[in-house]
Amino acid sequence: MQAAKNAAASAKEKAENLAASAKAGMDKTKATIQEKVEKAKAHDPAEKEEAKLKKQDRISQAEHNKQEARIENAAERERARLDAAHHPGHGGSEGSALPEHGKSGVHVTLGTARSGPMGTGGTR
Structure with missing residues (x-):
């Protein structure tokens, strides 16, 4: 029973990590598109450089958010594993x-x- 719970927690973590990676990818793409729009609207090289810096900041933030999600997902899996180890037979609503x-x-x-x-x- 514990092995099944651990496997489910691991599968959930993988799915959530995949979702976090997909969101980060979309955010990075959005940052690149926003940079292109801002560069097209820019009238001088300083505005173009500012657009590039904003893109880099947005990409860094997306990557940071992805890593934070991965850390949180791993912590959640570990909490589930510890809960299952400390409360065998208390699998939620059944049997309690x-x-x-x-x-x-x-x-x-x-x-x-x-x-x-x-x-x-x-x-x-």
Whole structure:
């Protein structure tokens, strides 16, 4: 069971990394196009140089965002792995007696309990 959870977390991480890479690629392409537009509108070499610097900044920001996403995705996978290792058999809503793990319709907050059909707000 743990191996399946780890495999699912790994697959999720890969998919999210792929999405982050795709977004970074789109952002880099957008930066290049914006540079071309700004250079076409520029009237002097200083404005053209400024457009080039803006493009480089946008590309650097896109790459930074991608790396941050990869770090966060790896951390999320590690949290899932540790959670599975520390709570074997508590795979979420199935098999758990804890209200926060199931769809029991019970909501407990600071000593108060509400129960009722899901999505209706319950009774007090």
